[in-house]
Each structure stands twice: as structure tokens, then as C-alpha cells.
Amino acid sequence: MSFAEKLYLPAITQGMTITLKHFFKKSATIKYPEQKRELAKIYRGQHVLKRDEIGAERCTACGLCAVACPAEAITMDAAERKKGEERLYREEKYAATYEINMLRCIFCGLCEEACPKEAIFLTDRIVPVDTDRKRMVYGKDKLVEPIDDRVDVSQRQSLEMELFKQNKFHYHNQTADDKLINKKNENH
């Protein structure tokens, strides 16, 4: 070390100027309950299981999301749709239970990409904290969107997807009501 370095005082004054500069800087803190951080439009937060236009669950329990999930957070049990449940579940098979372990989930969005039925989406909602691990396994009661309180996921959908979903020509996009009408037309 040179003599000036051995004195340490130049280095100390240098350090002090740095801390003093920070003294006058604006703090980066966001005071959470009052202020909320502005999230990106495509922020990946808590999942939602979407319903279709008439309120039937879109999920057919195909399990592709569970396969795609790198954290293995998704589990489900499939069940067969009974007669008269057409307005509840969109296809013949549906998810009797559908659980996402929010402690395992890494919010990567691969489930959303894997889903062929446009059923699962990540939303801009933040998963609330809890003190119980069991309560962090979210079932259908927390994941399926309420009929009267739909979750807007239009930001996460591409324009092509939006247009594709409106095309009733595909069987995949027909609601229970559409199918009923089609059936009547065929019988005539």
C-alpha cells in the first residue's frame, strides 16, 4: 500500500461522500398498505379457472397443466358429467377436484400455456399470505371464478386467441346452449 492508502483517511472521506449522496436520494420504498406497486399488465399472480360465456367450467381435467407444471404443484381428479349438468361443465369430463399448492407454485405460467381449453389463467391478484400450510393448497372453491364476479384475463390473451374463441364453427368453442341449438337444427 502507498502512504496515502495507509492513512485510510482519503478512503474514509470517499466513503462518507458516497453515504452523504445517498442521504439526499429518494428512497425506493413503497409503503405497502397505502401504496401499491404498479404491476405489469401480464403479471403472473394467483390462478383462476375460467368459466365460459354461460357459466360452465371450461376445464376438462385433461391434466396437461399438471404435466407441464415444473414444480408439480397441480393435482386433479377427473369425473364424468351426468345428464343435466351440461350448463355446469362444458365437456363430458370435468375436474371433480382441482388443487394448486401455492407454496410449490413458481408462477411460471406453463400451465396457462399448456391448457388447450383456455381454462386456466394467471391473474394480477397476489396470493395472500397465511400461517397454515394446509390452507395454502387452493381448491376449486378459491380457483374457479365466481359467476357474478368474472376475472378479466383479456390482457393475457392474444388477439388471435380472442378471435378463435369467438368462432363457433369449432366444436371446442360451443357452449352447452349452442350445442342444444345445433342439435335441434339437425333434427329438423
Next chain:
Amino acid sequence: MEIFLLYKLILVIIVFAIALGIAAYSTYAERKIAAFMQDRVGPDRAGPFGLMQPLADGLKMFMKEEIIPAMSNKFLFILGPCLAMLTACMTGVVIPWGGSLTIAGHEFPLQIADINIAILYVFAVVSFGVYGIMIGGWASNNKYSLMGALRASSQMISYELAMGLALVALIMTTGSLSLGDIVKQQSGLWNIFLQPLGFLIFLICAFAELNRAPFDLPECETELVGGYHTEYSSMKLGFYLFAEYINIFISSAFIASLYFGGYNLPFQQHIPLDGNWLTIVQVIFFFGKVFFFIFFFMWIRWTLPRFRYDQLMNLGWKVLLPLAIANILITGLVMMRSELFHFFNQLF
């Protein structure tokens, strides 16, 4: 005589109250300054800008459960923080806070006791402060507390030597041990310009004496749990911490009055003020200096990392002590320059 006593009593109470108030708000200032230097917000929940935070902290301290270890020496255990607090409060009496006020023909100097050995008195009281820490560490009956206390006391004793020698050089130039005199002499030129090296040594030693970062070895959480106050809880711990902040305030006042002209304003002769108004301005200015040094103490704390123990001892004994002695020699040579010049002239 009665007026004199009454006046001194009032002044003592005022100085005591101010010291307590400033110490309380130093804790708030410390947290705020730390936060700003780290780009954070700091306490802002209690009251506007978190200004009620010291009150909340104090209330919390009083409300907490008080634990005295079963095998401790109870008398000494309680005496420790009391001594720390007592010595912290005692040193304030010799500081001249301003000139003198003239009220109804009586002259009231704003200094509690202008004793002619003020600096010796301060050193005596400050060295007593070590007992507060040492007794606290000993009485806890905990080896980590004892080791923390040992560290603290050896550190304070080591640095007191260099501090004393730095002051010797200052006393050589001022020719007085009275703080009142030393401050009065600085109405023109401040001592910092006469004794820059002495000031630096004194400042570093003041940091070490206060057990403050970067010399806060008695409190190194990672090595000694909590240092000498590991076993302390509630307000007894509060007293130790509070004493530290009072000490910061008092030593800032000392640095200001020893080296930075005390209550003197720069270019005082040219200021068209006199009498009581001048005194009031002086007091405000003095407190400005004191606040700057309190800020300075915190500024250093949040800039420099803590010393290792051997580095601390090396700095104290091998650097500061020789430097202080060299400073005395240089001061002596400069003061004797005309005599020396004369002597060498005669020699050759």
C-alpha cells in the same frame, strides 16, 4: 446568593431536560439517518414523520418484563446502568452553552460550573463511565457479558491515553484547563486551525470512548451475543443505550467547544448584535454545531465497517498514541520558535 442558587438549579434542570430530549430524539435521528443513507424511509408510523417514535420506544422499554439473572449480584447488576446514566449526565455541567444573559441588572452566565479544571473533571467523570460497563458485565455472571465488558473497558482505557495527550497539546496552546476560558479564547481563530492533528486524534478517540461504530466492539452481536448488556432487559438496558446517546450529545458539545469555537460565531466582531440577543444567537449557533457533530457520529456509523479487535488495539497504541506525542512535540516547537531561533543564532 439566593438568586444565584435558584438560577443554577434552573439551569441544571434545563440542561438535564435538553440532554434527555436530545438523547431521546437521537435514537429517532439515528434510525432516520440510517434509513436515508440506505435509501429507505425509516420510522414513519408513530405520529407525523414518526416523530412520536421515541415516546413509543420509551413506553415499550418501561412496559417490558424485567429480568435479573438468578446467580447475578443484584446490587451491582442494578448499579451498572445507574452509573452509566449518572456519569453521562454529570459531564454536561462544565460546558458553556453561550455567553451570559443580563436580566434585571443581574448577569447570568449560561454555564453551570465554570471550574478552572474543567477538562480534568470531564476526564475523571468519563473514566468513571467505564465502571458502569465493567460492573454491568461482571454482575451479569455471564462469560460473554464479562468478555464484552473487558473489551469495552480495555478499549476505553487505551483510547483515553491518546485522547488525553491530544488534549495536552491543546492545553499548551490555550494555557488553561477551564472550558469557559478555552471558548472565550476562540472568539477569533478556532482551535481546529491551530491543532488539526490534535483534533483528528481527539475525534477518533471520542468515537472509541463512546463505543460507537466503527469502534463498537463491546456490542458485537455476532461474537459476544450482545456484549456487556446481554443479560439486561427493559429499562436497565434502556439506560445503557440512553447513556450512550447522552454521551454522544455531550461529546459533540465538547468537540464543538474545544475545537470549533464553542458558542462563538464566525466573524463575531462584525455582527451588529449585542447583549442578550447576541447570547441567544450564540446558543442557537452552538446547538447547530452540536447537532452537526451528532449527525457526524451517525454519518460515520453508517459508513464505516467495524474494526477487528487487534486492529483496534494497533490503531490505539501504535498509531494514535505516537501521533499524539508527536503532536505535543510539534506544538512545543512551534510555540518556542522565537526562542529556538534565538538559541541557534547564538550558537553559530
